[in-house]
Amino acid sequence: MTNATFTTDRSKVLILVSICLAAVVLPLSFTGGVVATPMIGHTLGGSATALTWITNAFMLSFGSLLMAAGALADKFGRKRMFILGMALFIITSLVLSVCSTVAWLDVLRAIQGAAAAASLSGGSSALAQEFEGHARTRAFSMLGTSFGVGLAFGPLMAGALIDIFGWPSIFFAIAGIGTVALILGMSQMRETRDPDATGFDWLGMLTFTGALTLFTFSVIEVPESGWMSPKVMTLLIASLVLSVIFILIELRVTKPMLDLSLFRYPRFIGVQMLPIGTCYCYIVLIVLLPLRFIGVGGYSEIEAGQLMLALSAPLLVIPMLVASLTRWVSASVLCGIGFLIAAIGLYLLGLINDGHSGYAVIIAMLLIGIGAGMPWGLMDGLAISVVPIERAGMATGIFNTTRVASEGVALAITIALLSTFASMKLQFLLSNSASSVTALRITEASQHIAVGDLSSASAILPEMSRNLLLSSYTNAFQSLTHVLIVITLLSALIAFFFLNRTSRTNCSYSDNKHIESKSDTI
CATH class of the missing domain: 1.20.1250.20 (MFS general substrate transporter like domains)
Structure with a gap:
């Protein structure tokens, strides 16, 4: 340097x-x-x-x-x-x-x-x-x-x-x-x-990018081809093979793009779980809820943006508040509590259909925003403080990659799940009617339902009323929230377990927060 x-x-x-x-x-x-x-x-x-x-x-x-x-x-x-x-x-x-x-x-x-x-x-x-x-x-x-x-x-x-x-x-x-x-x-x-x-680790870059791209492609193909289709399985296997090759390359090159030895620090592993957890309890909702408000709820773009403030505005206050609380409460406890609050908000959000009062939606989103804001306010600082200071640059790169890559993967997975749940509900509703509808039309309609486009879904399935399409979306969204709750609770457990681990060579967040140079202030 x-x-x-x-x-x-x-x-x-x-x-x-x-x-x-x-x-x-x-x-x-x-x-x-x-x-x-x-x-x-x-x-x-x-x-x-x-x-x-x-x-x-x-x-x-x-x-x-x-x-x-x-x-x-x-x-x-x-x-x-x-x-x-x-x-x-x-x-x-x-x-x-x-x-x-x-x-x-x-x-x-x-x-x-x-x-x-x-x-x-x-x-x-x-x-x-x-x-x-x-x-x-x-x-x-x-x-x-x-x-x-x-x-x-x-x-x-x-x-x-x-x-x-x-x-x-x-x-x-x-x-x-x-x-x-x-x-x-x-x-x-x-x-x-x-x-x-x-x-430069060209082979590492190519295999990592290839593995992530193939995995994302495979998940995006799920709504159209199915989870166990040959196309999806081939893409998943190819992604796994490239991931293994990437790890082998990083273990052997002198200057790896990804220093795998950092994962010997338990707290570093715990830090990587924080952005993954916030992706599934928060980031995916940044995408799904505007589509729901505009396409399903009939709100205008600006009205949807105003509603979204209930979810995102807590991130302006909670991170700074939580950072100050680390003087008395450990980061692991604060992150765990945050994920629990977010899980409660997700549960309430799953109970809401578009006939309920807007206040119920706002309360649920506020809880999710508050809960997600707690680990959000700590994870950037933790990313560089749970490893020796000379390795902070690599730790930051890995953390940012985990955060952004997880967002793309989480988004693809949740939309695929929402489309799958919608397809299952449509098949159930149509099985109880005299209509004869092909699986291709159901699949196509469920893809539009997943992104909140009920108008296109109605054009594909004119046999179904808007109320039935709305019911299929609401049911699918509720099933999705159950999956998100499980992932959020697992994130709380994993983060709490690993962030509580200590190592003699580790620099803890609580130790670092008292170290400051007079000439190095912001």
Whole structure:
């Protein structure tokens, strides 16, 4: 690690602002695309699968390329990677705003995800060079909070822009915020790189990206082909084979993209469970609930965005509150309690159908947001404090990859499950009627139901009334919440078990939070 120039405290603050702005704009792109999907479908058309890829393509390339981008940043320069990533992100956002087909939208969203990976990896690596001790922990906690801000206001901002200017305005706004982050980064960030970074783990990058891509493809194919279809099973087996090859490569190369020895630290394993747990109790709802409110509930985009504040607004307050509570309560207990609260909220959400009062939905979403906000406020700081400080850079890269890759995988799995549950309910309802409906039509209709598009499902199955289609969606959503509750409770148990483990070579969060250099404040 080399330092090109001395960085003043003012420059450090501006660098932090630049990287946090980038961290805000990335989830804005994610949530904005989700809210815009129904309007894009009405404007440009496209199948249910093609519309799903508007979100999945972004998350897949983002998650699969994070570690590779981090390695390239170490070799060629963190500032350079951040600037190149943000510039490409801005350009693709502007092109997306004038796109005329869903197919090109999907391609550009994949490119945008790759640009997001470059900017986040370069920015977070640069941030780790500017701060030390407790200041570094606080800086990364602020980075995590910035993600929360993007998630909190993304649906509302997207809804307002769509309602007033149409869906292309979302990508214009994202490009504008990204430009501010780019200008600050170019003017304030210093160039740093790892002098020991020799070569690049190309085989590791290709096998990891291939394994994640094949797995995501297999899950996305489930609604159309079935869980046990030859196509899905072939993709899953190929993904497993590439995963094994990836692990073997990382164990043998001198400079691995993924340092597997970090998983010898029990608390590091526990930290990886935190973003996985929040994906299934929180992130997937950021996608599914706007589709439900707009497509099933009949709300406008801006009304859906306002409702989503009940879910995401707690992330503006809870993370900071929980961080202060670590003085008296251990991180493992706080994370476990958070997941339990989220599980209660999921249970209440599953009981609600669209005939209930909006207050019931708001209460359920508030509980989920509060619960998810508790581990959310700790996991960025924990990611770099549960391993020796000299390995913080690699730990951050692995954590960010786990977070983003888990989001894409969790989204694909939940939509596949929702479509499967809807298909099962449709088959049950149609078996009790005299109608003769092919399995292909049921499968196609269930795919549209999963993304809240009851109008298209009704056109495919004119034999069924809207009330029956609505019943199938409500039943499927309730079954999905049961799965999410189980995963959330398992996340609580795993995180509590591993975060409570200690090691002589480990740096604990509670120990690190008292270490601070006077010259290293934020």
